Amino acid sequence: MYGSWSPTGPSHVRIYQPITTLTTIDYDDDSPARLNEQEQHSAVSFSFRNTRIVAMTSVNKLYAPVSYRWAHAVNSEAALEAALANNCSSMVNAIEADIIFSDKQQVPVMGHPPQQDSTLTLEQFLHTLAQARFQGGNDHKATLVKLDFKSQVAFEASLALVQSYVRETQFPQGLFWNADFLLGPMQDIVDRQRYGPQFSGSAFLAMAQQTVPDAVLSIGWTTTPHEQDQELAYTEKMVTEMLNMLQVHDSEKGTNNNANTMTVTFPIRATSFRSSWHVLERLYAANPKYGITLWWSKSMMSMEELKWIYATLEGESSPYQGRTYYDILGFEQVLKDGKR
Numbered sequence: 001m002y003g004s005w006s007p008t009g010p011s012h013v014r015i016y017q018p019i020t021t022l023t024t025i026d027y028d029d030d031s032p033a034r035l036n037e038q039e040q041h042s043a044v045s046f047s048f049r050n051t052r053i054v055a056m057t058s059v060n061k062l063y064a065p066v067s068y069r070w071a072h073a074v075n076s077e078a079a080l081e082a083a084l085a086n087n088c089s090s091m092v093n094a095i096e097a098d099i100i101f102s103d104k105q106q107v108p109v110m111g112h113p114p115q116q117d118s119t120l121t122l123e124q125f126l127h128t129l130a131q132a133r134f135q136g137g138n139d140h141k142a143t144l145v146k147l148d149f150k151s152q153v154a155f156e157a158s159l160a161l162v163q164s165y166v167r168e169t170q171f172p173q174g175l176f177w178n179a180d181f182l183l184g185p186m187q188d189i190v191d192r193q194r195y196g197p198q199f200s201g202s203a204f205l206a207m208a209q210q211t212v213p214d215a216v217l218s219i220g221w222t223t224t225p226h227e228q229d230q231e232l233a234y235t236e237k238m239v240t241e242m243l244n245m246l247q248v249h250d251s252e253k254g255t256n257n258n259a260n261t262m263t264v265t266f267p268i269r270a271t272s273f274r275s276s277w278h279v280l281e282r283l284y285a286a287n288p289k290y291g292i293t294l295w296w297s298k299s300m301m302s303m304e305e306l307k308w309i310y311a312t313l314e315g316e317s318s319p320y321q322g323r324t325y326y327d328i329l330g331f332e333q334v335l336k337d338g339k340r
Helices: 037-042 077-088 122-131 152-169 189-194 201-211 236-253 270-286 303-314 332-339
Strands: 023-025 044-048 051-055 094-102 107-110 144-149 175-182 216-221 264-269 290-296 324-328
Touching (some): 077 094, 152 175, 152 201, 201 216, 216 236, 236 270
Parallel strands (some): 144 175
16 A cells, blocks of 8 residues: 555664553442443553553554654654664554655655655555554554654645555554644754744644544644753634634634534644743643643653653642653653652
8 A cells, every 4th residue: 555665774763751651440439430441351450650541452542642652753664664673672652753854855754844855655654554553453553653754745745645544553642733833942043944834733733633543633833942042832813723723613614612623732842832831821721622641752851850840740639640742762761750
């Protein structure tokens, strides 16, 4: 379906391992009474501090977001080979990859701007995942594939390929459509032009939902690579603009109720999260199907800040438990420290 291809080259990829726990159940109750019949059948329990944890193994059931371990920027044959090898050894269960459009080949390829071409096409990438049975299928693997599209052209050229891939894996819940189509935190006016959105947000939402309706929308704001911008806060205006766009989309699709809206995760730069929390909390409050993916890989954040993030979002008193993905360098240390 996707052509034949075998990955070659040395195994090397940045692998980040967030919290390794899964679905959290009432920590005061050791009985399985709160689980439905299907969950009771497939639950394996263990404990972390005073919290009872249940590992979900049911068919087409995603793990809790904190359980995913990410291979980031899987944009080459070598990186893909390494990620799949680490999946076999249970070190990776989520892959993030970037897609650009190659003017030379006239097809979508794996890469991140300013890169303009790649030896690994999206077709080859998806074929390799399917051949390796990375997710879904008869193995019912609840693994994730996040496709980060860098332009509208790359996105539209990828729709048929992604749809075919999902038909083969039969696991649309494990696919993330990612695009940054609103302007994010940046200081320089020139940067706002250079790093501005390359998408029509409304078109992206409509096409993604039409192509794979049960996939996850991963939609966010553009950022710059500049160090001076790394801790800039997201603003009330940015959050309002995003929520308004989703509201308009749901209204146009006739899905103006929580039961019928798509699942959404908003990718947020982790270094900006704490200073932005007073406005970002609105994203969780807007809809029970909305959550956040915190990302950061350039450097280690302070352990104090990482623990604050985890306590805020996953602590016993947090109303937002189980709605955040952590693609953050070094985040696994939070769990290690908690076990001591």
